[in-house]
Amino acid sequence: MSTILLETKQRGRRVYLELQRLAKEPWLALSILAIFTLLALFIVLPLVKVFQMSLASGESSVAGGSVAMYKEVFQSWYMRKALVNSLVTGVLSALLAVLVGFIMAYTVTRVNVPFKKFFNLVSIVPVISPPFVSALSILLLFGNNGFVTYNLLGIRNFPIYGLRGLLIAQTITFFPVAYLSMKGVLEAINPALEDAAFDLGASRWRVFGKITLPLAAPGIASALLVIFIESLADFGNPLVLAGSNYPTLAVQAYLEITGMYNLAGGAALAVILLIPSVSAFILQKYWVSKKSYVTVSGKPTRSTVKSVSGAMQWILFAFCVVVSIVVLVFYGIIFVGAFSRAWGFDYSFTLRNFSYVWDVGYKTIVDTVTVALVSTPISGILGMFIAFLVVRRNFIGKGLMEFTSMLSFALPGTVVGIGYILAFNTKPLLLTGTLTILVANFVFRYVPVGIQNGIAALHQIDPGIEEAATDLGASSQTVFRRITLPLISPAFFSGLVFAFVRAMTAISAAIFLVSADWNLMTVQILAQVSSGRLGAAAAFSLILVGIILVAIFIIRILVDRLLGVKFETRF
Amino acid sequence: MGVVLKNLRKEFESPDENRRKVVAVDDVSLKIKEGELVTLLGPSGCGKTTALRMISGFEIPTAGKIFFGDLDVTNLPPDRRDSAMVFQNYAIFPHLTVQDNVGFGLTVRKLSKPEIAQRVDAILDLVGLAGLGKRMPDQLSGGQQQRVALARAIVNEPRVLLFDEPLSNLDAKLREQMRSEIRRIQQHLGITAVYVTHDQAEAMAISDRVVIMNEGRIEQEGTPMEIYNRPTSAFVADFIGKVNFIDAEVVKCVGNAVDLEMWGQVITVEHTEPLNQGTKVQVVLRPEAVHLGGEPSYATGVISSVVYLGSMVEYTVLVQGTSIQAEVSSPIEHGIYNEGDQVSVYFSPKVPHLLVK
Incomplete structure (x- = not known):
């Protein structure tokens, strides 16, 4: 009894000491408090509102404690089908994308083939384009007036809508995610381990099956779960390609709210969508990532042993070539579509699509760029700062801060969008229709990627370097600005790029938040696709990608300038 | 400060x-x-x-x-x-x-x-x-x-x-x-x-x-x-340097001189604190303080290993069933023993340090 008392006393003393120390750094204490407030406001509150609304009784759309809405949802065969469809699509997309991503990553890291740089580049293209551009490409290629189906094969009304089209679109959209993470995992596996297995007399297949694959398994599992989450949350591709015969949760939740004005029904669907997403997220974060054998430190060393046979080498090479051609055709067709007079009938060159886009979309373009420009620096710095706090500082509630800020990654955009309109439609938090709500949405939705990059980068930097700065009299904010941020500038740069790209291309949450005052290009593109103006949609997409490429270039220069990092003499 | x-x-x-x-x-x-x-x-x-x-x-x-x-x-x-x-x-x-x-x-x-x-x-x-x-x-x-x-x-x-x-x-x-x-x-x-x-x-x-x-x-x-x-x-x-620990017992203690029973005989060493008769002690003896093959001699030992390090030679000597480390510097000047050689073992009364067990 007395020992328990003593322990409690000691713990109390430790908390007291920590508080005392924080009080000596008011700036740090204040920023921690501010971050907690923002996380509560922009991540937790909307989520709570969605839950509340889903428990509304009947059609009254008054938040309450009834499960009537869920009953209604599960009684409808159409909604049950939407749930099954979403899960099936998620699982199949994840498997396909990881398969493609793994084979490409394995070829690039382990096999001696030409054009590795090119494969690498091709895999990154889908990352910087709006997520539903591949859906648009599929319509251009295989749709009613599709180039392949109609012009080449002469088929009208080829059945591309539904699971088939959706899987193709999602695989192309998400395989780069798998590729990049698999490449990281495979590069981090010390080739000496594989060499050792060869040396002990193992065959190539055995080395692959007993050494390489098991070592990469946690990374593969993690990529599967991440893509499963992204596929569940995907909104643009299913809206364009699934059709009414293949309902999915994210789309049904949106239609329920915007079409039927049934807020409670939409909220209930959102909650149902949330359950598999968050489960996968927790599985990924607290189970799979703990199993990883791969250490992040150390430069990849190159093995001299050939990991695959000569024939296999060329099979893998052919696979990469095919994937690259598919990606290039998918994005090339957008280019062609943007400059064609009437898709399917008249392919002569025209700038008509662009002048149309300029007329109807000029203000939207300005709006979109404004939103991206405002949210990018906030998201970038916030991400690095939270990473810094989580890795390098000790404070009460640290675990909670990390979990909450990372959680928004697992929240499907549809859920967040519904949560935002529910949470911010009354005073004093009347934000609907403003720039603020769009910026807040983008910042808090995409900050987890920045945080994750920042955490990974910080783990590779000797804490002694920052301690040295503190020791020399620098306060926490000086250490962060002068030492930490420049040292993790590659992560900072990629965080900024990611924030900008997503602010330009995301749609699932934003579609709930746009207004006449603040509209976004992705929403407009989707509108053009829905009304069948594929040429205009293609032109719009092209402008979007152009803006992103220019922005990446500018961000690179700015980061180098502002942080004074000399990239030629990179450490 | x-x-x-x-x-x-x-x-x-x-x-x-x-x-x-x-x-x-x-x-x-x-x-x-x-x-x-x-x-x-x-x-x-x-x-x-x-x-x-x-x-x-x-x-x-x-x-x-x-x-x-x-x-x-x-x-x-x-x-x-x-x-x-x-x-x-x-x-x-x-x-x-x-x-x-x-x-x-x-x-x-x-x-x-x-x-x-x-x-x-x-x-x-x-x-x-x-x-x-x-x-x-x-x-x-x-x-x-x-x-x-x-x-x-x-x-x-x-x-x-x-x-x-x-x-x-x-x-x-x-x-x-x-x-x-x-x-x-x-x-x-x-x-x-x-x-x-x-x-x-x-x-x-x-x-x-x-x-x-x-x-x-x-x-x-x-x-x-x-x-x-x-x-x-x-x-x-x-922890500091190399050391031999040799078990011994105090026979007599007069002023700074302590008579120890070790290696089957009585050896007198210097010590500043008074010790009671019968006290068990450890004699702390650094290898460089051990003299081999000269006069006077406390005991005879057999060389059991020889490690040549250039500036000195490290010997392990078996004395009355226990191993003693000894270092002899400037080997060219002093000559080198071989394994199995019999040598006399001696140390100056000033060098040992006593730890009471």
Whole structure:
């Protein structure tokens, strides 16, 4: 009894000491408090509102404690089908994308083939384009007036809508995610381990099956779960390609709210969508990532042993070539579509699509760029700062801060969008229709990627370097600005790029938040696709990608300038 | 400015599931005088680095107090303490030039640019890096990086200088050169310094006083000579240099002369404290104090192994069933025994140190 008392006393003393120390750094204490407030406001509150609304009784759309809405949802065969469809699509997309991503990553890291740089580049293209551009490409290629189906094969009304089209679109959209993470995992596996297995007399297949694959398994599992989450949350591709015969949760939740004005029904669907997403997220974060054998430190060393046979080498090479051609055709067709007079009938060159886009979309373009420009620096710095706090500082509630800020990654955009309109439609938090709500949405939705990059980068930097700065009299904010941020500038740069790209291309949450005052290009593109103006949609997409490429270039220069990092003499 | 540690204690929670408490530093009290260089020496995990990190402010003690002069700094964060640390792996800012590294602390204190430049140049001169200010850290050798770390610590003119195994990343030759360099600069500036190392030769070479730590506690503190010649425990004797422990029993003790029963006969050695008849003791005998093959002789032994090291030969000699280590320097002058040779064994009555069991 007395020992328990003593322990409690000691713990109390430790908390007291920590508080005392924080009080000596008011700036740090204040920023921690501010971050907690923002996380509560922009991540937790909307989520709570969605839950509340889903428990509304009947059609009254008054938040309450009834499960009537869920009953209604599960009684409808159409909604049950939407749930099954979403899960099936998620699982199949994840498997396909990881398969493609793994084979490409394995070829690039382990096999001696030409054009590795090119494969690498091709895999990154889908990352910087709006997520539903591949859906648009599929319509251009295989749709009613599709180039392949109609012009080449002469088929009208080829059945591309539904699971088939959706899987193709999602695989192309998400395989780069798998590729990049698999490449990281495979590069981090010390080739000496594989060499050792060869040396002990193992065959190539055995080395692959007993050494390489098991070592990469946690990374593969993690990529599967991440893509499963992204596929569940995907909104643009299913809206364009699934059709009414293949309902999915994210789309049904949106239609329920915007079409039927049934807020409670939409909220209930959102909650149902949330359950598999968050489960996968927790599985990924607290189970799979703990199993990883791969250490992040150390430069990849190159093995001299050939990991695959000569024939296999060329099979893998052919696979990469095919994937690259598919990606290039998918994005090339957008280019062609943007400059064609009437898709399917008249392919002569025209700038008509662009002048149309300029007329109807000029203000939207300005709006979109404004939103991206405002949210990018906030998201970038916030991400690095939270990473810094989580890795390098000790404070009460640290675990909670990390979990909450990372959680928004697992929240499907549809859920967040519904949560935002529910949470911010009354005073004093009347934000609907403003720039603020769009910026807040983008910042808090995409900050987890920045945080994750920042955490990974910080783990590779000797804490002694920052301690040295503190020791020399620098306060926490000086250490962060002068030492930490420049040292993790590659992560900072990629965080900024990611924030900008997503602010330009995301749609699932934003579609709930746009207004006449603040509209976004992705929403407009989707509108053009829905009304069948594929040429205009293609032109719009092209402008979007152009803006992103220019922005990446500018961000690179700015980061180098502002942080004074000399990239030629990179450490 | 002196440094005082008072009943310092630090507990960590073990990282595994059962969250046991691990005591890293246990009731450590120490007074360091102004201008003194004190070494904390011990095997890894003995708590020396944790103690240093509490002095620098990177760890908050679980209990106890730390004073710089009269000022209680126990809970003061590192950036508010008048101390500067030289880190084990230098912790040089890789994105800043040498002069920006060295001038970092001055910039933080918002000194004027010309003053910073002038002080940085003076310090670079002092540590032997004049003219290298514009270089990036990766263009420097290991020894030069070490000098940058030192310069960066002393340019702020701290009242207390802390060293965390600063030479462990250097090769042997450079290590010896740098340790005399550090000693020279510390004495030149008259700065109070605490130096953590696990290398006993380094500790002996550099310190005014050595503090031997083991399992979080101080085993012994004293000048290098006291520590080596008059260890107060078997741990210290064993940790500093090589040692033979020979069991013996006190037969008689008159004044400074103690008669010991060892090796089957009575041997008289010098000892300052009175000992009762019948006391069991361990005779601490350094290998270099063992004389082989001369007169007089206490016992006869058989050489069981010979290791030739150039400047000396290490022998293992079996005496009455126990192994004794002996070192004979300048082998060319003294000749070399072979395995199986019979030799006489002797040591001067002045050299052994007695530990009461």
